[in-house]
Amino acid sequence: MTVLPVLPSAAAACCSPVTAGVLDDDQAEALARTFKALGDPNRVKLLSIIAASEGQEACVCDLTEPVGLSQPTVSHHMKLLVEAGLVAREQRGRWAYFSIVPGALDSLAGALASRTI
Amino acid sequence: MTVLPVLPSAAAACCSPVTAGVLDDDQAEALARTFKALGDPNRVKLLSIIAASEGQEACVCDLTEPVGLSQPTVSHHMKLLVEAGLVAREQRGRWAYFSIVPGALDSLAGALASRTI
DNA sequence: GACACATATCGACGCTCGTCAATATCATTC
């Protein structure tokens, strides 16, 4: 029960393009929270590392070395990404596997793209 | 000469989807800088207000009241959005008009969306 | 040029963020 199709914060971001009208406070807050999670280069890199890994998942032990940060710091960043609804955490044995929530980035992209159709 | 199709920071973000492989430090840095600009609810709202305005442009005087912030604070946020390459500033008479850089949000969305084709 | 108006900059204030070392928690193995 660790992977949800769309998490609350991501759901709020979905289907409310920035350019489709004035966003209310809740929509702006939800979008900003997700963008803030992407507002750190190390988190962006962590995300890309996970996506580039086999099976689109990685454990903290795979992530520490590429970004050159301490284990607690990587754990901290992963927690933020999970809370933002961008990444899912699954405990398997001793390891915690992180994977990108399907559709999370796409729905965020949808909130950015203009409706040119 | 205030409006550019794609500014440097946005250009770096373009065409390097987060899920297409491990991003190098420069790409991650450029993407994070743009996302950080969107990581504040007031800036997200300012962006949507501009997009929803007639002619897709607005001056600071139009923006202060809707977000409920002081004029210097709005000016500060607009500066960040301009530096992020998301918004263009054009001085016309006494007023400074802000507009969303064409394609900026779309290329950001492109950096997020997975290539499902 | 003096004035009025719109916007930008400055200086300061609390608050949050990114980072680490130290430690705690949890799952596995013996």
Add this chain to the structure above:
DNA sequence: GAATGATATTGACGAGCGTCGATATGTGTC
């Protein structure tokens, strides 16, 4: 259940952010 290994949490630190009032800059008007 004691030991081991992977990850999370805690506490602390400096750096950066969001905000404001006060002030400076720039633009048009008289």
